[in-house]
């Protein structure tokens with residue numbers, strides 16, 4: 001696997017980009033969010049998730065990725081890529097062709113990503129914030145975001161959507177794996193309790209599940225939606241094609 005930071009051009013506006021030792025990359029911009037993880041959670045992320053969900057997340061994410069219909073040769077951009085586990089699942093569908101670029105702000109995640117994906121030369125990690133405008137040199141067939149998008153203020157989500165749009169080929173798809181829209185108050189206890197435990201401190205997650213995402217995406221240049229639901233309709237893969245602005 002090749003590490004690169006050189007595929008970002010000079011227009012990059014991220015002050016942290018390319019500086020793996022930057023202390024500012026560890027600064028939490030959104031203290032009320034749970035997606036900016038603590039060093040302990042970053043270090044043991046996959047293990048904690050496997051234990052905390054009793055293996056559910058691992059099985060779920062594999063199924064969600066299978067539902068993306070990845071084609072051999074696809075170029076995939078993974079925003080908030082984490083440890084690289086998802087990239088390792090996705091790369092199997094590429095048939096040795098195509099590529100995956102994982103972006104994350106965390107050095108700890110970057111190191112795990114590079115180690116997990118080291119046997120795949122077509123998978124690379126780039127340290128990059130996704131909540132600020134950035135410019136990569138290429139465009140992708142698919143942009144993938146798994147359990148990242150819900151954790152930002154709504155205005156910041158619009159920047160992330162623009163980043164996704166800018167980096168998709170015409171007709172390419174944004175694939176959001178995240179909470180579906182549901183009413184937390186009327187949700188069954190087996191959804192309400194874990195949601196409140198995991199997201200209790202994240203007001204953005206509550207705001208996320210209350211929004212009509214297809215309407216919002218339509219206003220940001222996306223359309224031709226496809227949805228696959230999981231966990232009794234409380235989790236969703238939402239696919240949205242780039243239509244143009």
Ligand SMILES: C[S@@+](CC[C@H](N)C(=O)[O-])C[C@H]1O[C@@H](n2cnc3c(N)ncnc32)[C@H](O)[C@@H]1O
Pocket residue numbers: 034035036037079080081082083086103104105106109128129130131145146147148
């Ligand atoms: C909840 S984890 C999800 C990781 C991975 N997508 C998965 O499904 O396993 C959130 C990830 O987003 C990253 N992240 C949070 N804020 C970010 C930002 N502003 N820019 C880039 N990555 C970010 C975190 O470092 C972490 O790896």
